[in-house]
Every structure is written in C-alpha cells, then in structure tokens.
Amino acid sequence: MDHKLAILSAVVLSALGAMFYNLLPLFVGVAQDYRQLDNRSVGALSSMFFAGHTLTASSAFFWIRRINWKRIALLSLCVAGTALLFAANAQNQGVMMLWMFIAGGAFSAVYGISATALGDTSNPARWYGLKISAEAMLGAILLFLLPRTLVSSHGFTGLMTGMVLVVALLAPALIWLPRSIDSDNVPKSGEINIPRQQRLAVWIGLFVAMAFVFSATMVWTFVERIANSAGLEPVIVGKILSMTLVFAMLGSLCAMVLGDRFGSGKPLAAATVIFLVALTCLSDVSSVTRYAVGSCSLTLAIGLGITYVLTIVADLDVDGRYVVLTVPAIGIGVMAAPAVGGLLVTSQEYSAILWVSGLTVVIALIAGLNALQIGSGYRFKAKQ
Numbered sequence: 001m002d003h004k005l006a007i008l009s010a011v012v013l014s015a016l017g018a019m020f021y022n023l024l025p026l027f028v029g030v031a032q033d034y035r036q037l038d039n040r041s042v043g044a045l046s047s048m049f050f051a052g053h054t055l056t057a058s059s060a061f062f063w064i065r066r067i068n069w070k071r072i073a074l075l076s077l078c079v080a081g082t083a084l085l086f087a088a089n090a091q092n093q094g095v096m097m098l099w100m101f102i103a104g105g106a107f108s109a110v111y112g113i114s115a116t117a118l119g120d121t122s123n124p125a126r127w128y129g130l131k132i133s134a135e136a137m138l139g140a141i142l143l144f145l146l147p148r149t150l151v152s153s154h155g156f157t158g159l160m161t162g163m164v165l166v167v168a169l170l171a172p173a174l175i176w177l178p179r180s181i182d183s184d185n186v187p188k189s190g191e192i193n194i195p196r197q198q199r200l201a202v203w204i205g206l207f208v209a210m211a212f213v214f215s216a217t218m219v220w221t222f223v224e225r226i227a228n229s230a231g232l233e234p235v236i237v238g239k240i241l242s243m244t245l246v247f248a249m250l251g252s253l254c255a256m257v258l259g260d261r262f263g264s265g266k267p268l269a270a271a272t273v274i275f276l277v278a279l280t281c282l283s284d285v286s287s288v289t290r291y292a293v294g295s296c297s298l299t300l301a302i303g304l305g306i307t308y309v310l311t312i313v314a315d316l317d318v319d320g321r322y323v324v325l326t327v328p329a330i331g332i333g334v335m336a337a338p339a340v341g342g343l344l345v346t347s348q349e350y351s352a353i354l355w356v357s358g359l360t361v362v363i364a365l366i367a368g369l370n371a372l373q374i375g376s377g378y379r380f381k382a383k384q
Contacts, residue, residue, distance in 0.1 A: 002121055005176040010117040011127070012173035013073060015134040017111025019163060020049060020103075021217070021334060022139025025224035025241055026146065027159065028338075034155035039225070041093065043342025046221065047335050048097040052104030053111075054331030057324075060112040064324045068179050069113050077171050080106035081164040088160030112327040115310070117178070119323035124314040125264070128307045129256025133249045136303055140245035142166065147238050201375030202322050204367055205313040206329040211364035212309045213333035215275070215357040216302045218341045219282065223295055226350050230285045240292045244299040251303025255311075264308045264315065265369050271305030272365045279354045312368055316375040 020027070024046060031042045080103050087099035118127045142162065150158030223244075227237040251271070258267060274297055281294025310326055317323045344352040 003178075006178050007118065007121065007127055007130075009173045009176035010114040011131050011134045012170055013110050013177065014114035014118070014131045015138040016077065016167055016170055017107050017114060018135040019138060019142070019166060020107060022135060022245060023142055023146075023159075023163070024217070024221050024338075026143060026151070028221060029224045029228070030151055030156050030159050037093070039222075039345045040342045043221070043338040045093070045097055045100060046338035049100040049104035050331055050335030050338070052101035052106075053108040054104075054328050054335050056105040056108035057112050057328035057331045060109070060116075060324045060327060061321075064112060064116050065180065069117070070174055070177050070179055073110050073113055073174055073177060074171070076106040076109040077167050077174075079103075080110070081167045084160045084164050088157045108327060108331060112324055113177075115327050116324045119310075119314045119317075119326075123259060125259045125307065125311040126256050128310045128314075129252045129254075129259075132252030132303050132307050133256065136245040136248035136252060136299070138166070140242050140249065143238070143245060144242035198316065198318070198375050201371045202313060202316045204371035204374070205309070205316050206322070206325055208312060208364050208368040208371060209309045209326050210329040210333040211360050211367065212305055213330045214337050215333075215361040215364065216298075216306070217334045217337035218353055218357045218360075219279070219298060220302070221338045221341050222345065222350055222353060223282070223298070225345075226282060226285060227291055229350065230291070232285065232288060232291060236288055237291075240288075240295055243292070244295045247296040248299035248303035251300040251305075252307050253303075255304055255307035260311070260315075263372070264312045265372050268305055268308045268312070268368050269365060271301045271308065272361055275301035275305065275361050276358055279358050283351060283354055309364070309368065312371060316371065 028042050028046065031037050031045065032039075037045065083099045083103035083106060087096050087103065090096040090099060114131070118124060118131055121127050146159060146162045150162045152158075154161065224237060224241060227240075228234070255267065278294045278297035278301060281290050281297065285291040285294065313326050314323050340356075341353050344356065346352070
C-alpha cells in the first residue's frame with residue numbers, strides 16, 4: 001500500500017470522511033441561527049451523525065478486509081450525499097436526526113477504508129500526517145467559502161448542499177483506490193503469537209484515541225459559540241475559524257516531517273501542552289487576539305496530536321487487525337462530545353467544557369505513554 005496514487009486516493013477520501021467534523025462549528029452556528037435550535041438540540045443533532053459514524057466503524061473490524069473498497073466507497077458517498085440533502089430539507093427535527101445518522105454511517109465507511117489503507121503503509125506517521133493536513137485544508141477552504149456563498153444566500157440548506165457538491169467534486173479520486181489490500185501482506189490471525197500485554201497496549205491506545213478526540217471535539221464544537229457569547233464580530237470570527245484549520249494543517253505537516261524520529265510519546269506530550277495553553281486563552285476571550293491565539297493553538301495541537309494517537313495504535317498493532325478500530329474509537333469520542341458539551345453549557349457559560357476537556361486530554365497523554373511502555377518490548381522484537 002505504498003503506491004503514491006493509492007495513498008493520494010486514500011487521503012482525499014479521508015478528507016471527505018472528516019469534512020463534517022471540520023465544519024462542525026459552522027454547522028452548529030448555522031443550525032442555531034437558521035433552524036432556531038438550542039445548544040442541547042444542536043448537540044444532539046451532531047451526536048446523531050457521529051452515532052451513525054460509530055456504528056458503521058465498529059462493525060468495520062469484521063468486514064473492512066473482505067469487501068471491495070472501491071464499490072463500498074462509491075456507494076457510501078452516494079448515500080452520504082443523498083442523506084445530507086434530505087436532512088437539509090427536513091422540517092421535523094426527528095427526521096433530520098435520522099438522515100444525519102445515515103449520513104454519519106456512510107461517511108464512516110469511507111473514512112474507515114482510508115484509515116485502514118494508510119495504516120498498511122510502511123510509514124503510517126508520515127501518511128497520517130498528510131491525511132490530517134488534507135482534512136484540515138479542505139475544512140479551511142470550506143469554512144472560508146461557504147459562509148460567503150451558499151450559507152449567506154441559502155442558510156442551512158446552502159451549507160448542506162455545499163457539502164454534497166464537494167463530495168461530487170472529489171469522488172473521482174476513487175479511481176486510484178485499490179479494490180482491497182493485498183491479503184498476502186496482512187498477517188492472518190494465529191500467524192503471530194502476540195502476548196496478552198501487547199493486546200492490552202493496543203486497547204489502551206484505542207482509549208487514547210477516543211479520549212483525545214473527545215477533548216478536542218468538545219471544545220471545537222462550541223468554539224464559535226464561545227466567540228458569540230463574548231460578543232466578537234461574526235465576520236472576524238469566521239476568518240479566524242478558517243485560519244484555525246490552517247494551523248491544524250501545520251500541526252499535521254509537522255507530524256509528517258517528524259515521522260517516527262522522536263517516537264510518538266514526545267510529540268503527543270507537546271500537543272497536550274499546546275492544547276492546555278489554548279484552553280487557557282479560550283477561558284477569557286475578552287479580545288479578538290486572545291480568541292485567535294486560543295483557537296489557532298487548539299487546532300495546531302489537534303493536528304499534531306491526532307496524528308500520533310493514530311500512530312500509537314498502528315505501531316502497537318503488529319498484525320494489522322486493530323488499526324481500523326481507531327475509527328469507532330474516534331467516532332465514540334466525537335459522538336459523545338457535542339452531547340456532553342451541550343449538557344455542560346449553562347447560560348452561555350463554557351468554563352465547564354474547558355475544564356473537562358483539559359482533564360481528559362491529560363488522562364489521554366498518561367494512558368498513551370503507558371501504552372507505549374507496555375507494548376514497546378514486543379513491538380521492537382516484531383520489527384527485528
């Protein structure tokens with residue numbers, strides 16, 4: 001899976017699979033402004049998308065290496081686009097949640113295929129870095145363009161239609177995606193005798209992915225609302241949000257350049273420190289500068305950190321069977337975060353979100369370092 005065009009195809013599909021996540025602040029704001037939804041309702045709507053995402057991803061462990069990737073990816077993109085269009089025109093919130101659930105499941109299949117394909121490369125850290133960069137780049141472009149075009153003229157329907165148009169535009173990248181990974185390159189169950197502690201390390205790594213993404217998503221979901229509650233100018237906030245994904249791209253590009261030069265623990269620790277600095281800035285957004293620094297630092301940490309939490313699992317998963325479970329692990333984190341965040345918000349007060357997020361990301365770091373320590377011995381033996 002080191003063919004350049006195959007990697008490019010997987011990266012493009014990953015950007016499509018993560019598109020809704022990167023547009024989440026815009027989705028929350030537009031849904032509230034044009035559909036008159038409160039924090040709890042819009043949090044529940046977002047969580048339904050990620051519930052579908054998680055359900056599909058959780059089942060991928062059983063089918064991801066048995067199906068034709070091209071066919072499933074094409075079918076999934078068609079279903080995702082259709083579901084977004086139906087959700088855009090739904091007048092009942094329950095119906096809208098159903099279509100968001102279906103869209104989440106379809107996007108998850110695409111995202112799972114791309115994550116598995118890149119995890120099978122010889123240098124996952126490098127290509128996961130490129131993957132996160134592509135996701136952030138697409139998000140930055142859309143955060144800049146959509147509010148000035150389709151959202152300003154058609155509101156919530158314009159936002160959803162814009163996502164469908166992007167799917168149609170990038171879907172031809174499927175042509176380079178392999179039908180499936182060469183089964184001769186994937187160790188079969190039983191071919192490698194893996195100690196129980198190594199399996200434990202992998203499961204801890206999956207928890208790290210879930211916890212880190214939960215922390216990131218909880219703040220990311222409401223970062224636009226934090227600015228809104230502080231009375232910052234919406235146009236300026238929109239520009240800052242488009243810049244934040246540029247910083248996310250920079251973070252993942254740093255990971256791409258670093259690769260495995262410093263392992264996974266040290267870069268994850270650096271990402272955690274930057275994340276905590278960002279939360280400190282966002283706790284008091286009395287000025288545009290402070291908000292900009294906090295938001296950009298947040299996404300810089302996310303871009304760097306997500307790359308290495310994925311790499312931890314890929315490195316520890318020596319037989320290649322568990323890396324696909326990073327997708328449901330991430331899905332659980334992103335599914336729970338908007339709903340939990342909506343419950344924590346009281347009277348436009350967001351401090352509880354920042355505290356919970358900060359505590360969780362520190363726990364993720366400690367767990368990640370422990371996973372690397374537990375699995376390091378066998379991992380190095382397996383590479384020899």
